[in-house]
Amino acid sequence: xxxxxxxxLEDFVSEVASDALLYDALDAxxxxxxxxxxxTENYPDEHLVELVGMVVDKMGxxxxxxxxxxxxxxxxxxxxxxxxxxxxxxxxxxxxQKLDFLHQIELKKLYPDAQxxxxxxxxxxxxxxxxxxxxxxxxxxxxxxxxxxxSTYYQVEITVEMQAHWRGDENCARYLLTYxxxxxxxxx
Numbered sequence: 543x544x545x546x547x548x549x550x551l552e553d554f555v556s557e558v559a560s561d562a563l564l565y566d567a568l569d570a571x572x573x574x575x576x577x578x579x580x581x582t583e584n585y586p587d588e589h590l591v592e593l594v595g596m597v598v599d600k601m602g603x604x605x606x607x608x609x610x611x612x613x614x615x616x617x618x619x620x621x622x623x624x625x626x627x628x629x630x631x632x633x634x635x636x637x638x639q640k641l642d643f644l645h646q647i648e649l650k651k652l653y654p655d656a657q658x659x660x661x662x663x664x665x666x667x668x669x670x671x672x673x674x675x676x677x678x679x680x681x682x683x684x685x686x687x688x689x690x691x692x693s694t695y696y697q698v699e700i701t702v703e704m705q706a707h708w709r710g711d712e713n714c715a716r717y718l719l720t721y722x723x724x725x726x727x728x729x730x
Contacts, residue, residue: 544656548579548590554615555597567596584655587679606683613687618695634692634700635725638663638673660684670725673717674708682706682715689717698723 555564556693573589598608619630628644638661645658659677666672675685685697685702693700699722708716 545579545583546581609683610687613684614691617691633725634696636673
């Protein structure tokens with residue numbers, strides 16, 4: 543997992559809880575947290591899982607709530623880091639249509655050793671779509687949170703029905719999306 547995610551997580555915890563809670567969680571981790579995380583450095587997924595577990599325990603919330611909250615908080619932050627041609631659209635469907643390309647091609651340009659999730663976006667009408675997420679990390683609630691963050695950012699209500707372990711695949715979830723505003727996507 544890239545250090546960039548760790549840094550964003552630290553910012554999130556400081557903002558929604560406190561610096562003191564973040565430092566307590568870092569101190570409680572079994573791995574060395576005395577050095578700051580480096581944005582481009584790779585860290586074991588287990589370290590992130592442990593840190594999130596510490597934060598969840600200290601905040602007294604569920605892992606599902608933590609993943610959703612982080613995802614919701616995360617999307618507006620990511621828009622400032624991405625090229626505008628990926629994010630400056632009137633509707634979230636335009637971004638979701640490019641999501642797999644962004645992860646599999648653009649992210650890999652910056653971080654060749656990254657292990658990004660796969661996304662498949664299938665428009666089903668001008669007001670609805672399916673989003674298929676596949677990753678061994680199984681961050682289903684984080685994706686749902688990112689969708690909520692997109693809804694707020696683009697001011698388009700998105701109703702989300704999540705089906706975890708879609709088609710019997712424990713690494714896959716399907717999100718049925720219904721938009722409050724019409725979107726006409728251009729064919730890719």
